[in-house]
Amino acid sequence: MSESRELARALRGWRDRTSPAVVGLPVGGVRRAAGLRREELAQLAGLSVDYIVRLEQGRATSPSAQVLSALARALRLSDVEREHLYRLAGETAPGPGQLSAHIPAGVRRLLDQLDGAPLSVCDAAWSLILWNPMWAALHGDVSAWSGRERNIVWRHFTGLPSRVSHTAEQQIRFENAVVGDLRAATARYPADAGLRSLVKDLREVSVDFARLWDTGTVGVHDTDTKIVHHPDVGTFTLDCDVLTATGSDLRIIAYTAAPGSADAERLRLLNVIGTQSMTEGGRG
Secondary structure (H helix, E strand, O other): OOOHHHHHHHHHHHHHHOOOOOOOOOOOOOOOOOOOOOHHEEEEEOOOOHHHHHHHHOOOOOOHHHHHHHHHHHOOOHHHHHHHHHHHHHOOOOOOOOOOOOOOHHHHHHHHOOOOOOOOOOOOOEEEEEEOOHHHHHHHHHHHHHHHHHHHHHHHOOOOOOOOOHHHHHHHHHHOOOEEEEEEEHHOOOHHHHHHHHHHHHHHHOOHHHHHHHOOOOOOOEEEEEEEOOOOOOOEEEEEEEEEOOOEEEEEEEEEEOOOOOOOOOOOOHHHHHHOOOOOOOOO
């Protein structure tokens, strides 16, 4: 059996065993199988349904490392299964010197339990790879973002629409921190071509980014406040904390409000008026 057929068989098996409830999708309606539909896997991985079909039929050859990373996360593969996925596709799982978007099981379990606050996970280049329903409710239809649109630094410096604004002081802190953090990432991952390309393109499209990059600023984006403008809930201020998952270099971003405050009430209202299902995407 060819490698593409082996890969197709493995993907079908992993999809069939993955319960929609486990990945945060609604389980209503008539289902012919307990696992994910192809449309649901496509949504979770940020891929087209047609591409999923071609992969599962063995007609798509040589999927990229970015696609494999997205599939591994969407299907919640173990470390061993993830390695097997890459081998079947003729790729090597990211090693030293390259960014990884792999979410350890312990981090995923923690996030699954913390559903009362907007939470997301970014890789070391600040590309969104996971977000919960509250995060989507706060920021809008994140699943509609693709490619570089899912990179926080790219969105900010290219002026893409955002419901979050900063005061002048907050913007200075934020820009210095994320540029410095990105600089540190290039030192930790010298072999990552995607990271080098991101920095190169940011320097070309943003005068502000290029200026900060050339100053050699170094910093870490870890905590601050954010002003959120929501079309239904209104304008409110939230605390934003960024935690780094030990051993994975992932950023866990959490928005919270002071207990008993008007902002906390707006956050609770946001949870009531509706959210979208947990969605995952590949690197930007």
